[in-house]
Amino acid sequence: MGTAALARGLAGSARIGLLLAAVAAVTLPQGTALARNPIVQTRFTADPAPMVHDGVVYLYTSHDEDDAEGFKMLDWRLYSSIDMANWTDRGAVASLKTFPWARQTNDAWAPQVVERGGKFYLYAPVSVAGWPKNVIAVAVADRPEGPFRDAIGKPLIAPGKDNIDPTVWVDKDGQAYLYWGNPDLWYVKLNRDMISYSGPVTKVQPRLTDYQEGPWFYRRGNHYYMAFASTCCSEGIGYAMSDTPTGPWTYKGPIMDHDTRATGNHPGIIDYKGGSYLFGFSYDLNFAMTPIHHERRSVSVAKFEYNADGTIPNLHWWDRTSAPQIGTLDPYRRVEAETIAWTSRIKRGQDRPYDWAPGVTTAQDDRGVYVTRTLDRSYIKVAGVDFGGTGAKRFTAGVARANDGARIELHLDRADGPLIGTLPVDGAGTGAAWHDQSTSVSGATGVHDLYLVFRSGGGRAAADLDYWRFDR
Incomplete structure (x- = not known):
């Protein structure tokens, strides 16, 4: 979830350059083997949370309403792909109404979905009437496409000023970890039921260098990674690494530099069909519509290769990177x-x-x-x-x-x-x-x-x- 409501927006020259680039992308289409960023143009999407299941990339997103000025977010949406270029809209898989005890106004912020034991668990921050701070809720479904239903009828994580942007990973030993937070990073160990936890809620100390929000926690090989939206404003994407799932964390640098075109950010990283992919968001479609900053964001994707030591290269911004299409689409099926x-x-x-x-x-x-x-x-x-x-x-x-x-x-x-x-x-x-x-x-x-x-x-x-x- 970005903090752009506190930012001033883009400089005039950046606005003009981005606007012209976006219009050229739309009015001058041409065949290409690359995914076009942003990958969803039919509505505004943010906070990408990709999950690979049964050979399909399921991309869960938050959703900025078309008339949003500040944050106006009511549901969570799903897109899927098997080639990283063509994305199928699966619709809204959950909304604030999924949690009837939550405030129903505008707080459907950054989600993540993970699978365990044939069930799919959606974690998301919401707010509750009478509580000035966010909570983290959990819903469950029998299929990745949902529908998701409230799992426990109350918050999983009680109100706290930092309680946004949950990220979950189930480690090889079966232990699941839930991280979240802005501007501090917190974690708990989830129980095997994925809807409760044991032990204390722990703050990561010292605070990660350049950390702001939007953590994305995962393991690859013997390394643990914590990617995140870097310090606002403007925000880029940074990351840290550790030898254990709870740190200590060592800051490794930017995956994308701070960029004046983005006053918010949120990474999601997966491996798929032999490649590694970074998801994030930009304001490209908003600024193709208007030079005025609104919280109307759009998800993009880029393919990358890890360095030999497991570190991640600097991918630069979305106008310099994308993802190739994997394979082709069969037109002789529905x-x-x-x-x-x-x-x-x-x-x-x-x-x-x-x-x-x-x-x-x-x-x-x-x-x-x-x-x-x-x-x-x-x-x-x-x-x-x-x-x-x-x-x-x-x-x-x-x-x-x-x-x-x-x-x-x-x-x-x-x-x-x-x-x-x-x-x-x-x-x-x-x-x-x-x-x-x-x-x-x-x-x-x-x-x-x-x-x-x-x-x-x-x-x-x-x-x-x-x-x-x-x-x-």
Whole structure:
């Protein structure tokens, strides 16, 4: 959880440079083998907490509301990927309502989820009416996608001024540790049930060099790591190492330097399919929308390699680093429409330099998550789609709430790249009912980025989109 409410925001020149870079990224799309940062554009996300389970990266995030000025955070969301470039929106997996005893206003701050014994435990800081300090709550689910339910009906960690940003690791001997805190770092040893603890709540002393908040605790080989958001403001990402899970900790330096573009930060680090990945956040989408600082953050990812001695190199900032796509996407199976590598969200306006235009976004109901607000010329980019040597012959999509005359154009490699097919969306009499529409395609062979470009007239959305697939 950042402390940017106390900061002054960005310098004017930095704002302009970031704004132009963000707009260029959106209005000049091109095929690439790299993940595009930030990796989620359909809503604001922060405090990334990645977890690898059964070959999938599950990325839990906090969520800044679109109209947030300071912190306005009501739920926790989940995204998943198997290639680090295309991310599927799994929706909200928990919210403040999960903890009915918590204050329901705005305090769904940085979470982390861990698995143990076939159960998934979500730890998050919340606040309670009448208590001026935060507590740490715990919820449990039977699947990584949730739904999560309140595990104990009360706080796990009682009120304290430092009680934010929990991070959990289950060590090889089965002992689990819960760390948290801003500006001091605290820990307890969790019991095997993961919803209670034994022994004292202990403050880490001396305070870690450059430590502010957002700790991320884990073990790799014989080393224990404590990554964290470095001293505000502005915040970077630093880390310390230890030979034991409770220290003493030795500061090792920055993973990302303090940067005036970020008055908050929160790392998450995993190993996945032979690579190591750092997650964090920036304010790129906020500053593409406005030069005014708001707590509207966006998660990014970068791949890195540990040094031979286990230390982590300085990765610099998100505009200099990213992650390559791992493998390709199979288009001959059902692909959820909310599987996105990049989507349009900015447009150039007539009266103002840049207007906020959500374009493609996602919604969630009893059916699940789907794509909506598909405004004219908005698009979804899906990276690294492997059509194979014989190629695709047909495209099918599940649509609803379609407008007459609307269509979905299928382009390769760019939003204006080669057209392989057009799906007319028949809105007559369909209303909100989901139904399948199909069209023939040609020229789709080999590996390409796929752009689904939505076309409609009169400022209307084309259609809601649930899934798509190609057939040979």
